[in-house]
Amino acid sequence: xxxxxxxxxxxxxxxxxxxxxxxxxxxxxxxxxxxxxxxxxxxxxxxxxxxxxxxxxxxxxxxxxxxxxxxxxxxxxxxxxxxxxxxxxxxxxxxxxxxx
Amino acid sequence: xxxxxxxxxxxxxxxxxxxxxxxxxxxxxxxxxxxxxxxxxxxxxxxxxxxxxxxxxxxxxxxxxxxxxxxxxxxxxxxxxxxxxxxxxxxxxxxxxxxxxxxxxxxxxxxxxxxxxxxxxxxxxxxxxxxxxxxxxxxxxxxxxxxxxxxxxxxxxxxxxxxxxxxxxx
Numbered sequence: 001x002x003x004x005x006x007x008x009x010x011x012x013x014x015x016x017x018x019x020x021x022x023x024x025x026x027x028x029x030x031x032x033x034x035x036x037x038x039x040x041x042x043x044x045x046x047x048x049x050x051x052x053x054x055x056x057x058x059x060x061x062x063x064x065x066x067x068x069x070x071x072x073x074x075x076x077x078x079x080x081x082x083x084x085x086x087x088x089x090x091x092x093x094x095x096x097x098x099x100x
Numbered sequence: 101x102x103x104x105x106x107x108x109x110x111x112x113x114x115x116x117x118x119x120x121x122x123x124x125x126x127x128x129x130x131x132x133x134x135x136x137x138x139x140x141x142x143x144x145x146x147x148x149x150x151x152x153x154x155x156x157x158x159x160x161x162x163x164x165x166x167x168x169x170x171x172x173x174x175x176x177x178x179x180x181x182x183x184x185x186x187x188x189x190x191x192x193x194x195x196x197x198x199x200x201x202x203x204x205x206x207x208x209x210x211x212x213x214x215x216x217x218x219x220x221x222x223x224x225x226x227x228x229x230x231x232x233x234x235x236x237x238x239x240x241x242x243x244x245x246x247x248x249x250x251x252x253x254x255x256x257x258x259x260x261x262x263x264x265x266x267x268x269x270x
Contacts, residue, residue, distance in 0.1 A: 023195030
């Protein structure tokens with residue numbers, strides 16, 4: 001039996017790497033993918049706690065997170081297509097319309 | 101060292117390597133393929149924890165649907181190598197600090213609560229593979245019936261939003 005702490009530690013590491021990718025990446029699609037990585041890290045913690053407590057609520061939450069992530073990916077990628085069409089670039093530093 | 105622990109470490113190393121590769125690859129399509137590796141490794145971990153249904157959904161929805169959508173958009177937009185600017189290097193330094201602080205904070209919380217989470221480990225109502233999936237379906241359609249119906253509305257709105265956003269007006 002693998003201790004729950006190991007799973008949660010792995011989840012923390014994956015979440016940290018997701019934050020790192022979010023900050024470092026300049027391509028808007030890569031930034032979006034790092035958000036998915038963070039969501040996956042949280043899902044791992046959910047399933048680990050579900051297994052540890054012996055209740056299935058955590059797994060139900062994971063299913064809802066996956067559904068919301070799918071909806072988010074559909075809308076987000078639509079927005080990305082729109083931005084890329086208007087600005088001719090995927091670099092987030094060129095998206096500075098709100099800057100004074 | 102027992103077998104589940106070995107499987108855990110193999111899958112954990114695979115997942116962390118995939119996440120690192122996501123950061124260090126310069127081309128978005130390589131990052132997307134690295135993310136698929138992470139997701140498949142996580143599906144293996146879910147199997148190891150006895151969450152078969154979640155593992156199947158992870159592979160089908162995340163590895164199948166969402167990542168195909170990502171790869172499709174990358175190819176549609178013909179995304180090339182990432183550009184580097186001075187500002188992004190400047191943002192990297194606080195970024196490392198932020199990520200380390202977050203990981204450390206989560207790790208400290210985990211280490212403090214480790215004794216608490218060990219208590220009920222492994223003896224709950226999750227017994228066999230079939231019963232766990234059956235229990236899960238009962239929970240979704242009985243206890244979580246209302247949120248489940250709401251997600252169908254969410255998906256519908258997301259479909260409409262994606263169509264409206266990506267539609268090219270002449």
